[in-house]
Amino acid sequence: MASTVGSPVARSRPHRSLMEWLEPWLYLGPSLALLGTFVFYPLLRSIYLSTFLTDLLGRPKLFVGAQNFADALTTPKFLQSLGVTVLFVLYTVPLGILLGFILAMLANRPVRGNKFFQLIFSSPLCISVATGSMIFMMMYNPVSGLFNYMLSVVGMPKVNWLVDPRWALFSVGLVSIWLRLGFNFVLMISGLQNVPQELYEAARVDGANGWSQIRHITLPMLSPTIFFAAVVGVINAFQVFGEVDIMTSGGPAGSTSLIVYRIYQEAFQLFQFGTASAQALLLFLVIMVLTYLQFKLGERRVHYQ
Amino acid sequence: MSSKDRLGQVLGYAGLILAAAIMLFPLAYAASTSLMTRAEVSTFPPPLIPADPSLANYAELFRAVPVFRWLLNSLVVASAVTLGQMVTASLSGFAFATIRFRGKALAFALFMSTMMVPWEVTMIPNYLFFRSLKLTDSYTALTLPFLATAFGTFLLRQFFMQIPRDLEDAARIDGCSRLRFFWSIALPLARSGLITLGAYTFLSTWNQYLWPLLVTNSKQMRTVQIGVRFLMNEEGLQMHRVMAGVVFFMIPAGLMLLWGQRYLVRGLMAGAVKG
Numbered sequence: 166m167a168s169t170v171g172s173p174v175a176r177s178r179p180h181r182s183l184m185e186w187l188e189p190w191l192y193l194g195p196s197l198a199l200l201g202t203f204v205f206y207p208l209l210r211s212i213y214l215s216t217f218l219t220d221l222l223g224r225p226k227l228f229v230g231a232q233n234f235a236d237a238l239t240t241p242k243f244l245q246s247l248g249v250t251v252l253f254v255l256y257t258v259p260l261g262i263l264l265g266f267i268l269a270m271l272a273n274r275p276v277r278g279n280k281f282f283q284l285i286f287s288s289p290l291c292i293s294v295a296t297g298s299m300i301f302m303m304m305y306n307p308v309s310g311l312f313n314y315m316l317s318v319v320g321m322p323k324v325n326w327l328v329d330p331r332w333a334l335f336s337v338g339l340v341s342i343w344l345r346l347g348f349n350f351v352l353m354i355s356g357l358q359n360v361p362q363e364l365y366e367a368a369r370v371d372g373a374n375g376w377s378q379i380r381h382i383t384l385p386m387l388s389p390t391i392f393f394a395a396v397v398g399v400i401n402a403f404q405v406f407g408e409v410d411i412m413t414s415g416g417p418a419g420s421t422s423l424i425v426y427r428i429y430q431e432a433f434q435l436f437q438f439g440t441a442s443a444q445a446l447l448l449f450l451v452i453m454v455l456t457y458l459q460f461k462l463g464e465r466r467v468h469y470q
Numbered sequence: 471m472s473s474k475d476r477l478g479q480v481l482g483y484a485g486l487i488l489a490a491a492i493m494l495f496p497l498a499y500a501a502s503t504s505l506m507t508r509a510e511v512s513t514f515p516p517p518l519i520p521a522d523p524s525l526a527n528y529a530e531l532f533r534a535v536p537v538f539r540w541l542l543n544s545l546v547v548a549s550a551v552t553l554g555q556m557v558t559a560s561l562s563g564f565a566f567a568t569i570r571f572r573g574k575a576l577a578f579a580l581f582m583s584t585m586m587v588p589w590e591v592t593m594i595p596n597y598l599f600f601r602s603l604k605l606t607d608s609y610t611a612l613t614l615p616f617l618a619t620a621f622g623t624f625l626l627r628q629f630f631m632q633i634p635r636d637l638e639d640a641a642r643i644d645g646c647s648r649l650r651f652f653w654s655i656a657l658p659l660a661r662s663g664l665i666t667l668g669a670y671t672f673l674s675t676w677n678q679y680l681w682p683l684l685v686t687n688s689k690q691m692r693t694v695q696i697g698v699r700f701l702m703n704e705e706g707l708q709m710h711r712v713m714a715g716v717v718f719f720m721i722p723a724g725l726m727l728l729w730g731q732r733y734l735v736r737g738l739m740a741g742a743v744k745g
Contacts, residue, residue, distance in 0.1 A: 192565035199618030207595035293677035
């Protein structure tokens with residue numbers, strides 16, 4: 166299609182063609198300028214910085230080529246972060262989706278008051294990382310916290326939730342799951358509402374019971390939603406920061422040092438902006454692969470209107 | 471109704487109530503703790519409900535830290551970002567949806583590609599940029615990087631594309647300029663898209679954590695989220711006071727969920743495709 170097809174009025178007045186040409190760019194201008202300044206330029210700047218060692222003010226000082234990347238992939242600290250992050254994904258993503266699915270199944274029944282329960286189940290949507298983490302920190306308190314009290318009631322030994330390296334990542338994960346549960350819930354319930362009711366009716370006529378309806382109708386019909394939730398959940402888990410910063414500062418012994426927290430420390434506590442940039446670009450790579458998977462395999466799921 | 475159906479219904483309700491209780495428990499417990507006295511919080515076992523509920527912790531909180539200033543900061547930042555995104559994204563979404571021009575496909579691809587770039591990658595240069603301009607601790611630093619949005623552009627473009635082409639042609643023939651068409655016809659028609667974007671943007675900006683943590687140093691410029699984070703240091707480990715802050719700062723976002731659940735949910739789900 167030629168791009169000159171304009172309105173009849175404009176076509177009859179050639180001297181307006183400059184305006185015609187300029188017009189779309191005026192509409193795009195504000196966005197382009199801002200995205201250019203705060204996304205494209207910083208992206209290039211990050212790539213540039215990642216090949217340098219910097220001073221404390223972030224000025225590139227010593228060109229090191231790909232050394233920062235090589236270092237990142239060989240230093241135990243960064244590798245530990247990667248491992249911790251993968252473990253964190255395994256702790257939080259499947260369980261979060263499962264819980265979201267259960268809540269959605271419960272609240273999707275056409276019973277009185279289900280709208281009220283839907284509102285409650287989506288409530289974590291409005292809870293920020295900071296407030297959620299503070300509440301759980303209180304409950305995790307090893308001495309006066311509620312969780313240890315509940316354990317003691319059922320006769321179990323106390324747990325040092327955030328201080329014990331064997332428990333800390335799990336404890337942080339629990340908060341993340343709760344914070345994400347509202348989102349997983351609304352995702353799952355909108356998936357459930359898109360399953361045609363006739364399928365269930367037909368199954369009932371054929372004598373399928375509840376469980377086999379779930380297995381043979383609900384889950385297959387929901388699989389694009391579950392896939393979408395999984396990819397988005399993994400991407401999100403790779404970007405978790407606040408919970409760690411507030412509750413554990415990456416400790417104990419680096420056991421909760423998720424990758425974004427690691428990058429944060431490298432850049433803003435150690436002032437190694439070059440190596441931090443390299444690490445952030447590695448994170449970008451991971452997320453790019455995940456996003457690509459999402460768009461390629463989950464295309465069907467991205468239409469909401 | 472058979473007895474089996476009735477049993478199913480009872481079990482269904484039991485499940486709903488149990489799940490709701492578990493999900494709301496942390497919030498209820500925080501609210502309850504915020505009404506306790508210091509003595510109560512430090513007893514073991516910890517009480518679930520204050521014996522003598524009082525708002526003293528809130529009064530103490532308002533006295534000890536600039537709560538209303540933080541609230542104002544968060545309101546200013548979230549409103550500015552929301553408004554800014556609505557303006558920039560409706561302009562660019564409109565152009566992509568209704569104008570034909572050379573380079574459109576490339577420009578659109580460029581826009582969409584920014585959705586792939588995670589915030590963590592651009593955060594370091596952006597931070598250095600604002601610091602070199604001595605603009606940390608300013609509303610500029612808190613808002614400027616977020617005033618444009620590829621996601622919002624994409625979202626609103628979908629809405630503008632639903633406007634019949636004939637409608638625009640008719641308006642143009644009647645002498646309506648494109649800008650006027652945009653302002654008085656297209657924008658009102660895309661209203662629900664704008665609200666969706668607005669609700670999503672406001673809430674996610676309100677809850678933002680890492681960027682305000684980086685660019686605010688002075689106590690006066692903290693947003694609510696950063697304020698809450700450092701209440702711990704201010705108040706030692708006096709959790710009953712900290713919880714007063716937590717509960718207080720949760721109210722605006724909670725109201726938002728009550729008011730615009732439908733829009734918020736739609737926005738969040740569409741927004742989830744962002745990297």
